[in-house]
Amino acid sequence: MGDPRRLLVVVSAPSGAGKTSLCQEVVRRIPGLAHSVSYTTRPSRAHEVGGRDYHFVDEATFQRMVRAGDFAEWASVHGHHYGTSRLLLETHFGAGQDVILDIDTQGAAQLRRTYPDGVFVFLLPPSWEVLEERLRSRQSDAPDEIERRLRTAREEMKRYGDYTYVIINDVLERAVTDLSAIIVAERHRSFRLNSRVRDQLGI
Numbered sequence: 001m002g003d004p005r006r007l008l009v010v011v012s013a014p015s016g017a018g019k020t021s022l023c024q025e026v027v028r029r030i031p032g033l034a035h036s037v038s039y040t041t042r043p044s045r046a047h048e049v050g051g052r053d054y055h056f057v058d059e060a061t062f063q064r065m066v067r068a069g070d071f072a073e074w075a076s077v078h079g080h081h082y083g084t085s086r087l088l089l090e091t092h093f094g095a096g097q098d099v100i101l102d103i104d105t106q107g108a109a110q111l112r113r114t115y116p117d118g119v120f121v122f123l124l125p126p127s128w129e130v131l132e133e134r135l136r137s138r139q140s141d142a143p144d145e146i147e148r149r150l151r152t153a154r155e156e157m158k159r160y161g162d163y164t165y166v167i168i169n170d171v172l173e174r175a176v177t178d179l180s181a182i183i184v185a186e187r188h189r190s191f192r193l194n195s196r197v198r199d200q201l202g203i
Helices: 019-029 059-067 086-094 105-114 128-137 143-157 172-187 195-201
Strands: 008-012 033-035 071-077 080-085 098-102 119-124 165-168
Touching: 008 019, 008 105, 008 172, 019 033, 019 098, 019 172, 059 071, 059 080, 071 086, 071 105, 080 086, 080 105, 086 098, 098 172, 119 172, 128 143, 165 172
Parallel strands: 008 098, 008 119, 033 098, 119 165
Antiparallel strands: 071 080
16 A cells, blocks of 8 residues: 555546646656556557556556556556556655646546545536547547547536645646645645654654
């Protein structure tokens, strides 16, 4: 389960709401925060880079990792599998880094059980019309895939109440500011004060 003083930030959102861009920008701005890159069986899109956007693997490799217990969470989403490496998470924590993940609602539900001190944030689009436009304008998915993602989005957005915080991603800069503020505040929770500081203060 890792060091409870280390911060795990879990960001979920429907496809097209901008969670990956948001997380990557926050990592660029906040020192000591690592973005954990998920494994997936879906094909890479034209602009995506393996190891930066996802670790792209075939179905056999993914299932082998499942059987070996390599994932802290994994789920089937939009007909493909996604998972978070347990080893990568613990490596970041061991190096003294906090970690941010962008994963679906199924994976977030699993992590609530294993990382009860995690911080869970749901990202919403400003409107349904904006979400639909974002998905269609990406021009990276077939029409039937877009329709499937829209159907899933309806169900995912109903789960926002399972999360501690909700951010509406209307303007990216504002969403980055909001998420950064949440992370900074959570870092100052009293139970995360490390033993070195307590020893120095004699408390």
